[in-house]
Amino acid sequence: MLNIVLFGPPGAGKGTQADRLKEKYDLVHISTGDVFRALDPESDLAKLAKSYSDKGDLVPDDITIKILESEVTKYPNAKGVIYDGFPRTTGQAKALDLFLAAKGTSVTMMLSLVVPEDELKTRLIGRAKDSGREDDANPIIIQNRINTYNKSTAPVADYYKGQGKLIDINGVGSIGDITKSLFDSIEITK
Numbered sequence: 158m159l160n161i162v163l164f165g166p167p168g169a170g171k172g173t174q175a176d177r178l179k180e181k182y183d184l185v186h187i188s189t190g191d192v193f194r195a196l197d198p199e200s201d202l203a204k205l206a207k208s209y210s211d212k213g214d215l216v217p218d219d220i221t222i223k224i225l226e227s228e229v230t231k232y233p234n235a236k237g238v239i240y241d242g243f244p245r246t247t248g249q250a251k252a253l254d255l256f257l258a259a260k261g262t263s264v265t266m267m268l269s270l271v272v273p274e275d276e277l278k279t280r281l282i283g284r285a286k287d288s289g290r291e292d293d294a295n296p297i298i299i300q301n302r303i304n305t306y307n308k309s310t311a312p313v314a315d316y317y318k319g320q321g322k323l324i325d326i327n328g329v330g331s332i333g334d335i336t337k338s339l340f341d342s343i344e345i346t347k
């Protein structure tokens with residue numbers, strides 16, 4: 158199984174690139190952010206998740222891990238999975254390792270899109286017009302998301318580096334060029 162953790166700060170282009178990887182390698186694309194946004198807005202779980210995401214904070218690990226595991230379980234015949242926006246803490250990364258080990262598989266690689274902070278802010282503000290996401294439109298929330306990434310999420314790259322699975326990809330440039338870098342890394346590694 159090809160299990161790719163597509164990593165990077167908010168606005169790095171994970172969703173766009175995940176669509177292309179999914180197409181090329183026939184993978185299931187799981188974005189925990191998308192899963193949270195797709196919950197019935199009247200449900201307790203959706204309200205709870207929104208109380209964190211509206212502020213740009215992370216949803217607690219126990220809830221997020223359960224959501225991720227139940228999503229993966231929906232695709233028993235998947236050739237592979239792109240994990241987009243998960244894991245975002247080392248606790249989540251450890252849980253994913255255990256979950257995949259129980260299925261007799263493991264994370265194949267982490268592809269980490271590297272984009273400078275100023276560029277992220279410009280992209281998120283631009284994206285807000287199309288995404289309609291409040292957390293993309295508000296500069297204070299954007300800053301909190303970036304701070305949360307630096308504090309809680311960036312260490313996840315070290316976790317996979319320790320396993321020899323981290324591949325940094327320059328996330329600045331044309332979408333096509335970045336896709337090509339991702340494809341090249343997958344071909345070399347898989």
Ligand code: AMP
Pocket residue numbers: 167189190191193209210211213214215216217221241242243244245246249292302
């Ligand atoms: P995203 O669509 O990936 O930008 O995620 C939007 C929001 O959903 C984040 O700001 C978090 O509040 C929440 N979220 C998504 N994925 C996770 C995760 N793996 N851990 C905790 N919170 C998450």
